[in-house]
Amino acid sequence: MTDPPPSAKTPSRLARLRRRLSGAAALGAVLIVVGVGYTAAASAGTPGGARAATQPQDSVEVRKGRHLYEEGCITCHGMILQGVQNRGPSLIGVGQAAVYFQVITGRMPVARQEAQASRKQPKYTPEEVDQIAAYVQSVGGGPVIPGGNLRDGDLAEGGELFRINCASCHNFAGRGGALSAGKRAPELTPATDKELYGAMLSGPQNMPVFGENQITPEQKRAIINYVQTLKQTKDPGGSGIGRLGPVPEGLVIWIVGIGALILTILWIGAKS
Amino acid sequence: MSEREGSQREREMSEREGSHGSHPAPIERQLDRMTPAEAMRAGAELDGVHIVHKRERFPVPGTKAERRAERAVALCFVLTFVAVVAFTVIFIAAPWHYSLTDNSYTWFTPLLGLTMALALAGIGVGAVLWAKWLMPEEEAVQDRHDGRSPEVDRQTTVATLVDGWNDTGLARRSVLKRAFGLGVGALGALAIVPLGGFIKKPKDELVSTPWKAGLRLVDMGGRPIRPGDMMPGSLATVFPGVPGGLKAPDAPTMLIRLRPGQTVQPRPGQEDYGWEDYVAFSKICTHAGCPVSLYEQQTGRILCPCHQSQFDVTLDAKPVFGPASRSLPALAITVDADGYFVAKGDYREPIGPSFWERP
Numbered sequence: 001m002t003d004p005p006p007s008a009k010t011p012s013r014l015a016r017l018r019r020r021l022s023g024a025a026a027l028g029a030v031l032i033v034v035g036v037g038y039t040a041a042a043s044a045g046t047p048g049g050a051r052a053a054t055q056p057q058d059s060v061e062v063r064k065g066r067h068l069y070e071e072g073c074i075t076c077h078g079m080i081l082q083g084v085q086n087r088g089p090s091l092i093g094v095g096q097a098a099v100y101f102q103v104i105t106g107r108m109p110v111a112r113q114e115a116q117a118s119r120k121q122p123k124y125t126p127e128e129v130d131q132i133a134a135y136v137q138s139v140g141g142g143p144v145i146p147g148g149n150l151r152d153g154d155l156a157e158g159g160e161l162f163r164i165n166c167a168s169c170h171n172f173a174g175r176g177g178a179l180s181a182g183k184r185a186p187e188l189t190p191a192t193d194k195e196l197y198g199a200m201l202s203g204p205q206n207m208p209v210f211g212e213n214q215i216t217p218e219q220k221r222a223i224i225n226y227v228q229t230l231k232q233t234k235d236p237g238g239s240g241i242g243r244l245g246p247v248p249e250g251l252v253i254w255i256v257g258i259g260a261l262i263l264t265i266l267w268i269g270a271k272s
Numbered sequence: 273m274s275e276r277e278g279s280q281r282e283r284e285m286s287e288r289e290g291s292h293g294s295h296p297a298p299i300e301r302q303l304d305r306m307t308p309a310e311a312m313r314a315g316a317e318l319d320g321v322h323i324v325h326k327r328e329r330f331p332v333p334g335t336k337a338e339r340r341a342e343r344a345v346a347l348c349f350v351l352t353f354v355a356v357v358a359f360t361v362i363f364i365a366a367p368w369h370y371s372l373t374d375n376s377y378t379w380f381t382p383l384l385g386l387t388m389a390l391a392l393a394g395i396g397v398g399a400v401l402w403a404k405w406l407m408p409e410e411e412a413v414q415d416r417h418d419g420r421s422p423e424v425d426r427q428t429t430v431a432t433l434v435d436g437w438n439d440t441g442l443a444r445r446s447v448l449k450r451a452f453g454l455g456v457g458a459l460g461a462l463a464i465v466p467l468g469g470f471i472k473k474p475k476d477e478l479v480s481t482p483w484k485a486g487l488r489l490v491d492m493g494g495r496p497i498r499p500g501d502m503m504p505g506s507l508a509t510v511f512p513g514v515p516g517g518l519k520a521p522d523a524p525t526m527l528i529r530l531r532p533g534q535t536v537q538p539r540p541g542q543e544d545y546g547w548e549d550y551v552a553f554s555k556i557c558t559h560a561g562c563p564v565s566l567y568e569q570q571t572g573r574i575l576c577p578c579h580q581s582q583f584d585v586t587l588d589a590k591p592v593f594g595p596a597s598r599s600l601p602a603l604a605i606t607v608d609a610d611g612y613f614v615a616k617g618d619y620r621e622p623i624g625p626s627f628w629e630r631p
Contacts, residue, residue: 164492164509168565168577179566180573180582180593203505206568211503214491234378236370238385 058138065135068128072109081140087113094202095142099133101198105191115182116205119190143201146217150193153222155229161219162226165210173243174227179206188227196224320415328408341405348398355391359384478629479622481512481522483603488513489527489552489613496612497527499550505531505569509555512615522623524555525603526565526574527613528585534572538602539588542620545604547613552603553589556624557581559596574600598626 058066069077076088083090091099102108106120124132137144163172169185171177176187183206188196200220203209215223241248298306298314306314313323330338368380420426442449488496489510502508510527511517530536530549538545545551557564557576564583566575572585573592581594589600601623604616622630 160492168563177566177577179568180571180575183568185566203503203569206570208567208569209503209506211501211506213498213501214503214506214508229372233370233372234375236368236378236381238378238382 061134062138065131092140093142096133096137097143097198098202103129151225153225158222158226324411326410352391352394355387359387483618485617502529507567545602553600554623558598561624
């Protein structure tokens with residue numbers, strides 16, 4: 001019983017060491033949790049801020065897209081897609097659908113500020129459009145145009161959906177029409193399947209948005225099938241006169257038809 | 273001699289002779305000796321028509337030129353026959369059914385029009401050429417008097433009318449006059465009374481719609497709508513979820529989800545009609561009843577395609593442009609226990625255009 005100290009000393013040193021180690025481990029764990037949590041919170045709070053600098057895990061497409069964005073879009077849509085007052089809206093959350101539609105149809109970049117951006121020769125190649133869209137999607141997220149065949153829907157259902165949702169602005173034959181204050185619904189003639197899908201999904205400019213829960217993907221494909229079929233069909237009465245309906249038809253009858261009659265009458269009168 | 277002098281001379285002459293035409297009528301014995309051509313001339317003279325000259329196009333009949341002209345006219349009528357045959361064949365045999373793959377049906381209507389036009393043109397051109405190429409060339413002048421009719425004609429005409437009126441005796445026989453008026457008036461009622469069958473007194477269909485409290489808002493496919501179904505800045509046409517609701521003409525309603533930042537200034541008494549960022553308005557224009565669904569999601573304007581009325585959603589669908597004078601009626605909506613949109617009741621005011629008894 002005279003040498004308990006060493007035997008007692010050894011366990012007490014071991015216990016101290018163990019306490020220190022566990023303390024360090026706890027501190028480390030807390031630090032890791034706080035660090036990870038802070039990073040997550042920071043990236044959730046300011047998505048653009050955290051992702052504006054290209055991350056090493058970003059794909060080549062996104063990096064190229066970011067490059068193109070910083071060359072052509074940043075002036076109006078801002079460093080982190082937040083938008084610039086009186087120049088361009090925020091692109092956070094608009095998604096690949098909106099970017100694809102706006103850039104592939106040449107509406108973006110706009111030439112000038114006016115009532116509405118018009119379709120024109122696109123500034124970017126399809127690959128570049130996909131790269132910009134991938135970049136905007138990677139930063140802000142949002143709806144994405146699905147791949148595959150976008151035209152395999154039911155034709156009759158597409159027609160019914162088109163007439164109730166689209167025809168009021170785009171005309172029953174997809175030829176577009178006027179809106180207020182210089183704005184207009186464009187004609188659908190030059191639109192591709194993917195552009196039609198993107199337009200419905202993103203609601204460009206003053207067009208209402210038709211989300212995937214309001215008009216399901218199957219219904220959207222049906223509408224696209226109907227629109228593209230409508231464009232291919234020929235006019236059974238000869239000339240469609242722009243397919244704008246009774247107004248141009250009446251105009252042609254009155255000006256061309258009655259005009260020809262009057263000229264004939266004048267000619268007969270001059271002959272005798 | 274100018275036309276004016278000629279007609280003046282004519283009037284003097286007719287006044288002197290007391291009858292039209294400058295030639296005395298042929299007596300019966302002369303008529304018997306006349307050829308048909310001479311009799312026609314004499315008749316024309318009696319009516320004041322002078323045939324200045326009339327000659328055959330081909331004085332020698334049967335020349336080559338005449339036969340050529342005749343053949344050309346005949347060809348026109350044959351063309352009509354051929355065109356009618358072609359029309360019939362096309363009508364019966366040509367493809368006219370709509371087809372996605374074969375476009376030949378698009379020729380059906382134009383070909384019918386073309387053959388019909390050819391058939392009509394053949395008859396028309398043939399008739400004109402017949403008259404111009406084959407019938408005799410004729411020039412005739414008809415006497416006309418200037419100004420009003422001679423005094424004799426005027427006074428005798430008035431006397432005839434007055435005499436006829438006196439013969440009826442209506443001025444004296446007042447009973448007959450009234451009875452006649454009664455009978456003829458009743459005859460008019462015969463035409464008007466059956467129109468009464470068209471008149472129907474509307475019950476309450478002008479002031480009520482199928483919407484009722486608790487009715488779900490369904491889309492065209494009959495699917496009820498949840499708040500999560502629509503994106504901000506979207507519009508859906510919805511109907512009352514009852515049998516026949518899809519076809520009710522006064523029920524179509526626009527369910528609109530506003531964009532972030534857009535707010536509605538409600539009209540008094542309609543403060544609780546919307547549900548969060550959703551509002552619902554009648555789709556029937558208050559001007560002429562057209563469907564208003566040209567929605568501009570950024571400006572929040574609803575346009576009517578018929579007469580360009582514009583309604584501002586942010587002002588509770590108040591008209592801001594065009595002929596419409598009343599706001600689109602708002603439908604009060606909420607979300608039921610199952611999470612679907614339901615109406616809180618019928619529209620508070622009649623939908624669609626104004627009518628006489630509109631309160």
